[in-house]
Amino acid sequence: MSAAPTQAPGRTPDQTPAPDHAPDHAPDHAQDRPPAPATPVRTARPFWRRVDPALAQMAALTIAVFVLMAALNPEKFLRPYVFESITYVAPELGLLSIAMMLAMLTGGIDLSVVGLANLSGILAGLFFHAWGGARGPELTQMAPGPVALGILIALLTGAVGGAINGVLIARARITPILATIGTGQIFTGIALVLTGGPAIVGFPRGWGFFGNGQIAGIAVPLILFVLVAAAVWLMLGRTAFGISLRLTGTNLKAARFAGLRTGRTIFLSYLLSGVLAAMAGILLSGRTNAAKSDYGVSYVLQAVLIAVLGGTNPAGGRGSVPGIALALLALMLLSSGLQLMRFSNFLVDFIWGAFLLLSIALNALRTRRGR
Numbered sequence: 001m002s003a004a005p006t007q008a009p010g011r012t013p014d015q016t017p018a019p020d021h022a023p024d025h026a027p028d029h030a031q032d033r034p035p036a037p038a039t040p041v042r043t044a045r046p047f048w049r050r051v052d053p054a055l056a057q058m059a060a061l062t063i064a065v066f067v068l069m070a071a072l073n074p075e076k077f078l079r080p081y082v083f084e085s086i087t088y089v090a091p092e093l094g095l096l097s098i099a100m101m102l103a104m105l106t107g108g109i110d111l112s113v114v115g116l117a118n119l120s121g122i123l124a125g126l127f128f129h130a131w132g133g134a135r136g137p138e139l140t141q142m143a144p145g146p147v148a149l150g151i152l153i154a155l156l157t158g159a160v161g162g163a164i165n166g167v168l169i170a171r172a173r174i175t176p177i178l179a180t181i182g183t184g185q186i187f188t189g190i191a192l193v194l195t196g197g198p199a200i201v202g203f204p205r206g207w208g209f210f211g212n213g214q215i216a217g218i219a220v221p222l223i224l225f226v227l228v229a230a231a232v233w234l235m236l237g238r239t240a241f242g243i244s245l246r247l248t249g250t251n252l253k254a255a256r257f258a259g260l261r262t263g264r265t266i267f268l269s270y271l272l273s274g275v276l277a278a279m280a281g282i283l284l285s286g287r288t289n290a291a292k293s294d295y296g297v298s299y300v301l302q303a304v305l306i307a308v309l310g311g312t313n314p315a316g317g318r319g320s321v322p323g324i325a326l327a328l329l330a331l332m333l334l335s336s337g338l339q340l341m342r343f344s345n346f347l348v349d350f351i352w353g354a355f356l357l358l359s360i361a362l363n364a365l366r367t368r369r370g371r
Contacts, residue, residue, distance in 0.1 A: 052311070052320065052323075054311040054320065054323060055311065055320060055322060055323050055326070057362075058309065058310060058311065058323050058326040058327055058330070059326055061326075061330055062326050062327075062329055062330040062333070065330045065333050065334050065337075066333050068337075069333055069334065069336070069337030072337065072341065073337060073340055073341055076340045077336070077337050077340055082336050082340070084219070085336070086329075086332045086333075086336060087218075087219040087221065087222040088211070088212065088219050088221055088222075088287060089287070089332070090221075090222075090225070090328055090329070090332045091219075091221035091222055091224060091225035091283055092117075092221065092280045092283040092284045092287070092296075092299075093280075093299055093302060093303065093306070093328065093332075094225045094229070094306075094324065094325070094328045095225060095228060095276050095277070095279050095280040095283070096113050096114065096117065096276070096277060096280045096299055096303040097302075097303045097306040097307050097310070097324050097327075097328060098228065098229060098232055098276055098321065098324060099113050099272070099273040099274075099276035099277050099280070099303070100113065100273070100303045100304055100306075100307040100312075101307045101310070101312045101319045101321075101324060102232070102245070102269045102270075102272050102273045102276070102319075103176065103180075103269060103270060103273050104249075104307055104308075104312045104313070104314055104316065104319060105236075105245045105246060105248075105249045105269065105312070105316060105317065105318075105319045106245060106248050106249045106265065106266045106269050106316055107176075107248075107249045107252065107315055107316030107317070108169060108176030108177075108180075108266070108269075108270075108316070109176050109177050109180065109304070109314070110165060110176070110180045110270060110273045110277075111177065111180040111181050111184050111300055112161065112165060112180040112181070112183045112184030112187060112277075113184075113273065113274075113276075113277040113280070113299075113300070113303060114184070114277075114295075114296050114297065114299050114300050114303075115183075115184040115185070115186075115187035115188040115191070115293075116157070116158055116161040116162070116183075116184070116187050116274055116277040116278065116281070117158075117277045117278065117280045117281030117284060117296065117299075118187070118188070118191050118281060118284075118291060118292065118293050118294070118295050118296070119157060119161070119187045119188075119190055119191045119281070119293075120153075120154040120155075120157040120158050120161075120277070120278040120281035120282070121154065121281040121282065121284060121285035121291035121295075122191045122194055122195060122200055122291045122292075122293070123153055123154065123157050123194070124150040124151070124153050124154045124203075124207070124282070124285070124291070125200035125202075125203060125285065125290075125291045126194060126200065127146075127149065127150050127153055128142065128146065128150055128202075128203060128204060128207070129200070129202070131146050135202075139202055139203075139204060140202075140204060140205050141204075141205065142204035142205075142206065144206055146204070147204050147206040147207055150204075150207060151207075151282065154278045154279075154281060154282050155275060155278050155279070157278055158274040158275045158276070158277050158278025158279070158281070159271060159274055159275050159278070160274070161183065161187060161274045161277070161278075162270045162271040162272065162273050162274020162275060162277070163267070163270070163271050163274065164183055165179060165180055165183055165270040165273070165274065166266060166267035166268070166269070166270035166271050167267065168183070169266060169267075169270060170262075170263040170264075170266040170267040170270075171263065171267075188293050188294070191292075191293035192293045195292070195293060197293075198292070199290040199291060199292035199295075200290060200291045200292070201289065201290045202289065202290075203285060203286065203289050203290075203291075207282070207285070207286050208286045208287075208289055209286070210224070210282055210283060210286040211282075211283050211284070211285070211286025211287030211288070211289075212286065212287055221283050221287070224279070224283070228276070228279065229321050229324075229325060232321055233321040233322070236319070236321065241265070241268065244260050244261075244262075244265045245265055245269060246317055246318070246319075247260060247317075248260065248262045248265050248266065248316070249313070249315070249316025249317035249318075250316065250317030250318075251317075284296060298349065298352075301349075301352055301353070301356070302331065302352060304356065305327075305331065305352055305355055305356045305359065306324055306327045306328050306331060307319070307324060307327075308356065308359045308360055309323075309327040309330075309331075309355065309356075309359040310323030310324035310325075310326065310327035310328075311323035311324075312324070314360065331352075331355075334351075335348065338351070
C-alpha cells in the first residue's frame with residue numbers, strides 16, 4: 001500500500017505557492033487590449049470653402065458689373081482714361097465708406113462724415129489764404145511747412161468732430177443716427193458761416209499733390225487709400241481694439257458683462273471715423289482745388305451703400321475692408337458706365353437706393369440662415 005503524499009500542515013492542495021520566478025514565456029496580456037485610437041489627421045479645407053460667402057458674392061457682382069458695362073458701351077467704357085479717373089475719384093469715397101463701417105461695427109452709423117470732410121477742407125483753405133496774406137503765385141508755391149500745418153488742422157478738425165460724436169453717443173447715450181444727423185448739420189452750418197456760401201478756391205500745389213499727384217505712375221489718392229485700408233484691416237483682425245469693436249457691435253450687454261470698456265470703444269470708433277472723414281476732405285479739396293460746404297452731398301448715401309454692400313452688418317459686429325474695396329470698385333464701374341451712357345442723375349440715385357435696399361435684404365436673409 002503506497003503512502004499518501006505529504007503536504008504542509010494547514011495548507012490545501014489548491015494553495016500551492018507560486019514559483020519564485022515567472023516563467024520565461026509568460027502570456028502577453030497587452031495583446032488582448034484594444035488598439036489605441038489613431039490621432040485624427042486634419043485635412044486642409046479647400047480654398048473655395050475658406051472664402052467668405054459675402055466676399056465671393058461681392059467679387060462676382062463686381063465682375064458682372066464690369067462685363068455688363070463693357071458689353072453695353074465698349075468703345076467708351078474700355079478706354080484707359082475711365083479707369084485712370086476712377087483711381088483719383090474713388091479713394092475719397094472709399095475713405096468715407098471705411099469711416100462708415102467703423103461706426104456700423106458698433107451698431108451705430110455716422111451721417112456727419114461728409115459735413116466734417118468739407119469743414120476740414122474749408123478750415124485748411126482759410127488757413128492757407130490767411131498765411132501771410134498769400135495770394136496767387138505765393139499761395140500756389142507755398143512752402144512744405146505751412147502745407148503740413150494745413151494737413152494737421154484738417155486732421156485735428158476731423159478728430160474733434162469725431163470726438164463730439166463719440167461723446168454724444170457713448171456718454172450721453174443719444175441714438176447714433178440722431179446724434180450724427182445733428183452734428184452733420186452743425187458742421188455744414190459752421191462751414192457756411194465761415195465761407196458765406198461760395199467755395200474757397202485756390203490751394204497750394206503741395207496740397208493738390210494729395211488729390212492729383214502721381215508716384216511711379218500710380219495715383220497718390222489710390223496709394224493713400226490702399227495704405228489706410230490695409231492699416232484698418234490689420235487693426236480689425238490683429239488688435240484687441242478691433243476685436244472689441246466686433247464684440248461690442250455683436251452684443252453690447254454681453255461685452256459689458258465680459259469686462260470690455262464699451263464706452264471707450266464706441267468713442268474711439270467715432271474718433272477714427274472723423275479722422276478718416278478729414279482725410280477724405282483733404283483728397284476732395286486737393287483734387288478739385290476748392291472746398292465748399294455742400295460738396296459730395298450724395299457721398300453719404302453711397303458710403304452707406306458701399307459699407308452694407310461690402311458685408312457690413314448695419315446692426316453691428318461684422319465688417320470687411322476687402323468687401324468695401326470690392327463694393328467701391330463695383331459702384332465706381334457702374335457709375336462711370338451710366339455716366340458715359342448719359343443716364344439721368346435722378347435715375348442713378350434711384351439705382352443707388354435700390355442697391356441699398358437689396359443689399360440690406362440679402363444681409364438679413366444671410367443672417368437668418370446663419371442662425
